[in-house]
Amino acid sequence: MCADGEENADYARRARPLAPDEKPDQLADKDRSVHDRQDALMDEAVEETFPASDPVSPKHIT
Numbered sequence: 001m002c003a004d005g006e007e008n009a010d011y012a013r014r015a016r017p018l019a020p021d022e023k024p025d026q027l028a029d030k031d032r033s034v035h036d037r038q039d040a041l042m043d044e045a046v047e048e049t050f051p052a053s054d055p056v057s058p059k060h061i062t
Contacts, residue, residue, distance in 0.1 A: 018024060 015024075
């Protein structure tokens with residue numbers, strides 16, 4: 001519960017439903033090179049695993 005009594009905070013709002021053929025990719029709406037995308041995936045992996053003692057294992061684009 002939030003400080004103002006609301007059950008869901010702004011950061012916890014629901015995402016829009018995906019289309020049947022759509023995948024949940026946070027980077028899909030951004031046009032970027034492979035190197036920029038790999039950097040973004042690394043940043044996302046760090047955010048998802050922080051704080052943790054295990055090393056980050058982001059996806060690798062081939």
